[in-house]
Structure formats: structure tokens, C-alpha cells
Amino acid sequence: MRVSRLVTKSLRDDPPEAESASHRLMLKAGLIYQVAAGVYSALPLAWRSLRKIENIIREEMDAAGGQELLMPALQPMELWEQSGRRSAFGENLFSLQDRRGREMALAPTHEEVVTSIVRANVQSYRDLPVILYQIQTKFRDEPRPRAGLIRVREFAMKDAYSFNADDDSLDDSYQAMAQAYRNIYRRCGLPVLMAEADSGAIGGKDSHEFLLITPTGEDTVIHCASCQYAANAEKAEAVYRELSPEPEQPLEEISTPGLKTIAGLADFLDIPAEKTLKAVFYMADGAPVFVTIRGDLEVNEVKLKNALHANDLRMASDAEVAEAGLVAGSASAIGLEGITSVGDLSISSGNNFVVGANRPDFHLRGANYPRDFNVDIQTDITLIQPGHLCPNCRTPLDAVRGIEVGHIFKLGTGYAESFGATYLDSEGQQQTITMGCYGIGVGRLLAAAIEQNHDDDGIVFPAPIAPYQVHLVGLNLTDESVAGEAERLYQRLELEGVDVLYDDRPDRTAGVKLNDADLLGLPIRLVVSPRNLRNGAVEMKERKDSEAVMVPLDEVATKVQESLSASVL
RNA sequence: CGGGGCGUGGCCCAGCGGUAGGGCGCCUGGUUUGGGACCAGGAGGUCGGCAGUUCGAGUCUGCCCGCCCCGACCA
Numbered sequence: 080m081r082v083s084r085l086v087t088k089s090l091r092d093d094p095p096e097a098e099s100a101s102h103r104l105m106l107k108a109g110l111i112y113q114v115a116a117g118v119y120s121a122l123p124l125a126w127r128s129l130r131k132i133e134n135i136i137r138e139e140m141d142a143a144g145g146q147e148l149l150m151p152a153l154q155p156m157e158l159w160e161q162s163g164r165r166s167a168f169g170e171n172l173f174s175l176q177d178r179r180g181r182e183m184a185l186a187p188t189h190e191e192v193v194t195s196i197v198r199a200n201v202q203s204y205r206d207l208p209v210i211l212y213q214i215q216t217k218f219r220d221e222p223r224p225r226a227g228l229i230r231v232r233e234f235a236m237k238d239a240y241s242f243n244a245d246d247d248s249l250d251d252s253y254q255a256m257a258q259a260y261r262n263i264y265r266r267c268g269l270p271v272l273m274a275e276a277d278s279g280a281i282g283g284k285d286s287h288e289f290l291l292i293t294p295t296g297e298d299t300v301i302h303c304a305s306c307q308y309a310a311n312a313e314k315a316e317a318v319y320r321e322l323s324p325e326p327e328q329p330l331e332e333i334s335t336p337g338l339k340t341i342a343g344l345a346d347f348l349d350i351p352a353e354k355t356l357k358a359v360f361y362m363a364d365g366a367p368v369f370v371t372i373r374g375d376l377e378v379n380e381v382k383l384k385n386a387l388h389a390n391d392l393r394m395a396s397d398a399e400v401a402e403a404g405l406v407a408g409s410a411s412a413i414g415l416e417g418i419t420s421v422g423d424l425s426i427s428s429g430n431n432f433v434v435g436a437n438r439p440d441f442h443l444r445g446a447n448y449p450r451d452f453n454v455d456i457q458t459d460i461t462l463i464q465p466g467h468l469c470p471n472c473r474t475p476l477d478a479v480r481g482i483e484v485g486h487i488f489k490l491g492t493g494y495a496e497s498f499g500a501t502y503l504d505s506e507g508q509q510q511t512i513t514m515g516c517y518g519i520g521v522g523r524l525l526a527a528a529i530e531q532n533h534d535d536d537g538i539v540f541p542a543p544i545a546p547y548q549v550h551l552v553g554l555n556l557t558d559e560s561v562a563g564e565a566e567r568l569y570q571r572l573e574l575e576g577v578d579v580l581y582d583d584r585p586d587r588t589a590g591v592k593l594n595d596a597d598l599l600g601l602p603i604r605l606v607v608s609p610r611n612l613r614n615g616a617v618e619m620k621e622r623k624d625s626e627a628v629m630v631p632l633d634e635v636a637t638k639v640q641e642s643l644s645a646s647v648l
Numbered sequence: 649c650g651g652g653g654c655g656u657g658g659c660c661c662a663g664c665g666g667u668a669g670g671g672c673g674c675c676u677g678g679u680u681u682g683g684g685a686c687c688a689g690g691a692g693g694u695c696g697g698c699a700g701u702u703c704g705a706g707u708c709u710g711c712c713c714g715c716c717c718c719g720a721c722c723a
Binding site: 088219236288520523557 | 649654658659660661672673681682683684685714715716717718719720721722723
């Protein structure tokens, strides 16, 4: 491709609206163009990268036994009523009416349709297992699209679905998909962490996320350097140091004037925060919830939401707290009635806690669970943080930030039950099919790759997903001998099957061209110029390196091939 | 949805009651050419929309729309 023919131009100024590196660089290099909030065109350069990613995904899905198909984005709303996910997705589901006033949805994912297909086509255990996949556009009316292609409302997703006779078979498919995913990221040149995850709105049992580690990621991953345990912070399991139990003391009210925070209370009483219990108030689907957790810990809202089976969970407002008759800053579950009460496991991990007295400026000491108060649900709702202990090996945990670039789930039989997807086993008994689903956001993967691979000058593309492999820069092309050599080299490389972007613009200065090359970040840069040609050479530089080397003209094609084959992981 | 910010040629911005400007980019001619060159000439804008205040509105007021950023969601 010749730069002179490329429709897109790089931008000279940083787009002011783009905070994240990938967003800024993709706009600046002319990879994407915004159409609406969270809706982008993929311009020719980005589209080449996206196709390369898609092809890697296809090859690995096919190798893992997947069959590609294409399902519609436009679907009747009845399907979503039938699965119960119309309300589960809520406002995130794009919906519209056709000319007859019939309600339709733009699909955010395809369990409903794929399950219907399998119901119609699979009757026997001999037909299983089946893995179906597609690379197709998804629509999700996200509350807040952000950061370019990281979170958008319309996006290409590879979604795969496994259909299995039993849990062992599901486990096989799940492992095969997990391995295919590892292969995909490795082949894209992107190291990822596979972490235990919450299954969210999709529902199901086991679930893992694949995260590209970068400081600007939106997810926190808890990681154990010792045993390699990794989990999304939303999911990570809590373990507690054994506190030596003390003899239980009686409840005693103490004056704590003006104290409303754990830090203030612990300081005033000269006790560690873990000797206190904290009360936190939430609204779950419109009803107040009273949460008790040890004073040194934070509430994990995802765990809490799951424990309550709530669709919507948020912190209660001051007004709602007051209306429920609670004393913010001095509340405890002692004597609490008429409100759902949830206790973290940590309330059993110590005793003689200091808790609120349910009247301002007073607390109680010597509180013990369950002697002094009760909870409706006791479960793990702790938000794991660095320094907490690994559930496997008790090593202190680290936290890193990552971008979720893939997610796999064991769904179980829920969808098959909704749609009546059954088969006859070898005994002639009717059984329900069990399912898994497996997703990769293609555009997000590209954005995450850039988020992770860039420097001050621009993108540093991993070779397998770069739009082109070689950026051939011709300097001083008004000199006919230079233009001739550059042209010959361009055609030679193309003939050898190398993807070359040839900057053939005769009227651009060296600075502009070299800056553009750094910005776009193709793996190899070749510079043809009068200065280099005088030595019968071309300058070759890998984008990730700081040093360039001079290569004799007749060896350039060979050196390029060598360099490219070395960069394939 | 709550909080903050912004809408002026393709891009980045200035102008804050009195005849729409600059830089980049674009077109023509010339000079340049290894890290975003120079000279001369030129094209290009219903100042997000609607209503109002005013002799006069890009500028003031109200309503609406759109976009970005921070929080609840996810590939």
C-alpha cells in the first residue's frame, strides 16, 4: 500500500478528548473514526489488524473443533423473554420495533439463538459434543462507553458455545477452549493472565477471564507470585489470619464523642481496625440491606450482589439510611429488625469487637457473633486487596491492573432448560444439554494491545497483528534514482509476500515521515534515502529497538524475512 | 442516572455584545529536503439546535441535542 493513496491522515495534535493511550494513538494514527458515543468506524489500517486477529482466532477455534456459523444480530424480543434475560440485561439491551410494532432486540450475545439451533439439530448423545462459534457484531447499550475501543456499544465479538452431554464433557470443552485462548493470545504476541472470575449477567458456574496486564486496565487482578493463583478482585476468595481467641467479655457501652469512622474509632481506643466491626448500608432492588464486615476490610459489591441474588445494588443514600432508622457512623446489627442483614465471614474471625451502639456518640465493646447479634446471610463478601493471603498457599497477594480481553464460562443447563434443548442418552433417557460459552472482543483486544505496547512516539505493534509488517520510508523522492530504488524495493518485498506500507509521498519532509512511522509503529522500518544509497544500503530499524542497522540493498529482502520470522512467538 | 467539563472551516484553538479570526491541513506557483521547512497567492464556516433579551447575539438568558472525563456495567 502506498501512503499517498491511503485515505487516512495522521493527526498532528493529540486529540484532547482521548485520555487513554490506545484511544489517543488510534485516533492520531488514523485507525478509527468516531461515529457516536461508543460507536466507531474501523478505518483501513485498523481493519487490517482486526482481520489478522480474527484469522488467528478462526484458526485456533477450528483447531479446537469449533464450527463457524453466523447468527443474526436482529432478533425477536420473545427469545429474550423466554430466557428471562430481557430483564437481566435491562437498559443494556438495545431494543426497537419493526413496522408492525413488533418488538425486536439487537443481540448483546447469542445464547438464545444458538441454543434454539442446537435444539433443532441435536437429538442424540451421538451428536455431542458440539462447539459453535461466530465472529459477529454485538450491541450493548453500555451506561458509559469509554476509552476508544475499550468499551463500546457496537463491537465485533468472537463468541463460541459448547454443548455437552455431561459435566465431564463440558469440562473437556472448557479446557480445550482455555487452551485455544492461550494459543490465540500467544500468537497475537500478547501475554495474558488467566484469572478466576465472577460470571456476571451471563450466569453460570466456573468462569475465567483473560487479562492483558497494563497499569491503565479497568480490572484489578489478584495474583499470587508463589503459586500463580490469579483471580479478578471481584471474585478472589478471602482467607483470614487466625486471631487468637479471647475469653468473651460482656457488652459495655462506651462514649465515643463525634467518632464516625473506623480509623477515628481505632485511633481513639488505641486498638487495631480488625478489632472493630463496620456497618455499611446498601439498597438491593429497592430494599435496604445492612452489611456487617470487620473494620479493616472493604465490601466486595459483586460478591454481595450475588449473595443477595439482586439485579441492582448500590450504596444507600443518607436519606435512605435515615428512613430505615439507622445511625450512620454508629450502627450495628445488635437489635436490628425488619432489615435484611448480611455478615461477612470475617465477623467470625475474631471476638470482643467494638461496634456501633445505634445512637450517636456511643459504641459498644465486647460484641461477639453470634452471641450478641444475628445475620440473615453469612458469606464471603470481602474485597481482596494486596497483602491479603493467598487462598491456596497463604502467601501475601499482589494486585495488578488488567484489561479483560476474553472470558469463558461454564453455563450449565439453564439455557437448555429455557429452550428445551435435550438429547437421548445411550439408555434412551431424555437428558438436558449442558453448555459453556466463550467470548473474545476483537476490537478491544486490538485496543488493549496498543494500550500495552506503545511508547512516547507511538504504537509499537506486535508483528502478528500489525496492519503491515514493513514501513518503507522514501526520503527525498524528488531524486529520481532514490525514487527508483525505493519503488524497486517496494515491489520486491510485495512479491515476497511481505505486507509493506510504502511512504511514497514526494512532498513530505523527513521529519513528517519518520514521525508518522513511529506513530503507526509497524514492526520494521526501512529508510531509502540519497545518503543511504550512496553507501549502497538501506537503513533498517525495528520499532521496538532504538538502534538502526545499515543493510546492503541486495540483502534487504532476506534480512526482513529473517527479522519477521524471529518475531513470531 | 449522579458529579465535572466541552460544542466556532477537515484537525487543534482564540474571540465573551458592534462586519467571524489564527495555526495545522488542503489547492496553485516557486525555493527546500535525515526528525512535524520557507515565500507568494487561493479555496473552505447556517459559530450544535430552537426560543428569547437587545437597535444589534458566536458572545447574554432559557430549554433541548451531542460529545468527553469520574462513579454503578462488560468482550
